[in-house]
Amino acid sequence: MKLQGKVxxxxxxxxxxxxxxxxRAAAEGASVLxxxxxxxxxxxxxxxxxxxxAEAITLDVREAGAWDAAVxxxxERFGSxxxxxNIAGVVSTGADTVVEQTEDEWDRIVSINLRGSWLGMRAVLPGMREQGSGRIVNIASEAALIGIPGLAAYTATKGAIAALTRQAAIEYVKEGITVNAIAPGFIRTAIQDGxxxxxxxDMAAGIPIGYFGKPEDIAATIAHLFSEDASYITGQVVAVDGGWGVS
Ligand SMILES: NC(=O)c1ccc[n+]([C@@H]2O[C@H](COP(=O)([O-])OP(=O)(O)OC[C@H]3O[C@@H](n4cnc5c(N)ncnc54)[C@H](O)[C@@H]3O)[C@@H](O)[C@H]2O)c1
Structure with missing residues (x-):
C-alpha cells in the first residue's frame, strides 16, 4: 500500500x-479520480x-476548462x-507518414497527445507547488526515441512529451515535485485493434522478450514512480519495453 492517503x-x-x-493506484491505497x-x-x-x-469524471484532455473542473x-471529493x-493518447486513424498525414489529423493527434499532457501539468502544478509535493507521470513511447515508419504525427508528439517532461522536472525540482515519463514498447491494448x-x-516476434507487454506492466512502473521510493528520480523517460529499445 505504497500510495496510502494519496489522491x-x-x-x-x-x-x-x-x-x-x-x-493499481487504488490497490496501493490511493483515492483515484x-x-x-x-x-x-x-x-x-x-x-x-x-x-x-474511486470516482469518475468526463474529461476531454484538449479542454483547459475541463482540466480545471477535474482538479x-x-x-472536493478527496481533499487533495x-x-x-497523463495517459490519454491516440494514434492516427489514417496514413501517418510525413508526406501523407493531413493537417486536420496532425492537429488532432498533437492536440490530444501533446496539448493534453501540457494542459494536465499546467492544471495540477499550482496546487502541487502550494502543498510542496507532487508526482506527475506522462506517457511517451519508444516512438519518442526512434523513428517508426507510418507514425509521424504520433512520434512527434511522444518526442515532445519526453522533452516537456524534462522541462517540467527541472522547473519544479526544488519544490518537492517529480515529473517522469514512461516509454512503453508494444503493450497489448485497444490501441492495436484493427x-x-x-x-x-510478427510484431511480438520482433520484441526481444518475445511477447507483448500488458497494461499492468506499465501500471506497476507508474505506481513505483508515484511512490516515495522514487523520490530521487525526476526528468526520466523510463522504457518498459521487453528489451526493444536496446536491441
Ligand atoms: N499500447 C501501446 O503499445 C502503447 C505504446 C506506447 C505508448 N502508448 C501510449 O499509452 C497511452 C494509453 O494507450 P493504450 O494503449 O492504453 O490505448 P487505449 O486506446 O486502450 O486507451 C486510450 C484512452 O485514451 C482515451 N482518450 C482518447 N482521446 C481522449 C481525449 N481527448 N480526452 C481524454 N481521453 C481520451 C480513450 O478514450 C482511451 O480510453 C497512450 O498515450 C498511448 O500513446 C501505448
Whole structure:
C-alpha cells in the first residue's frame, strides 16, 4: 500500500494502460479520480467493487476548462491532488507518414497527445507547488526515441512529451515535485485493434522478450514512480519495453 492517503488523477482511465494504472493506484491505497471521454465510470465502479476508492469524471484532455473542473473535483471529493498520470493518447486513424498525414489529423493527434499532457501539468502544478509535493507521470513511447515508419504525427508528439517532461522536472525540482515519463514498447491494448493477427504475431516476434507487454506492466512502473521510493528520480523517460529499445 505504497500510495496510502494519496489522491491520483488518471487520464485515459476508461481503457488499457489508463484503466490498469487507476486499478493499481487504488490497490496501493490511493483515492483515484478516473478521467476519460468514455468508460471512466466502468473503471471506477470496478475499483469500488474491489473495495478501492474511486470516482469518475468526463474529461476531454484538449479542454483547459475541463482540466480545471477535474482538479477541483479531485480536491472536493478527496481533499487533495498528489498524483497525475497523463495517459490519454491516440494514434492516427489514417496514413501517418510525413508526406501523407493531413493537417486536420496532425492537429488532432498533437492536440490530444501533446496539448493534453501540457494542459494536465499546467492544471495540477499550482496546487502541487502550494502543498510542496507532487508526482506527475506522462506517457511517451519508444516512438519518442526512434523513428517508426507510418507514425509521424504520433512520434512527434511522444518526442515532445519526453522533452516537456524534462522541462517540467527541472522547473519544479526544488519544490518537492517529480515529473517522469514512461516509454512503453508494444503493450497489448485497444490501441492495436484493427491490426491483423499475423502482423501482431510478427510484431511480438520482433520484441526481444518475445511477447507483448500488458497494461499492468506499465501500471506497476507508474505506481513505483508515484511512490516515495522514487523520490530521487525526476526528468526520466523510463522504457518498459521487453528489451526493444536496446536491441
Ligand atoms: N499500447 C501501446 O503499445 C502503447 C505504446 C506506447 C505508448 N502508448 C501510449 O499509452 C497511452 C494509453 O494507450 P493504450 O494503449 O492504453 O490505448 P487505449 O486506446 O486502450 O486507451 C486510450 C484512452 O485514451 C482515451 N482518450 C482518447 N482521446 C481522449 C481525449 N481527448 N480526452 C481524454 N481521453 C481520451 C480513450 O478514450 C482511451 O480510453 C497512450 O498515450 C498511448 O500513446 C501505448
Amino acid at each position: 491520483a488523477l488518471v487520464t485515459g482511465a476508461g481503457s488499457g494502460i489508463g484503466r490498469a494504472t487507476a486499478q 478516473c478521467a476519460d471521454v468514455v468508460n471512466a465510470g466502468e473503471t471506477a465502479d470496478g475499483i469500488a467493487a474491489a473495495d478501492g476508492t 477541483a473535483a479531485a480536491r 491532488l498528489d498524483l497525475l498520470a 491490426i491483423e493477427q499475423q502482423l501482431l504475431d
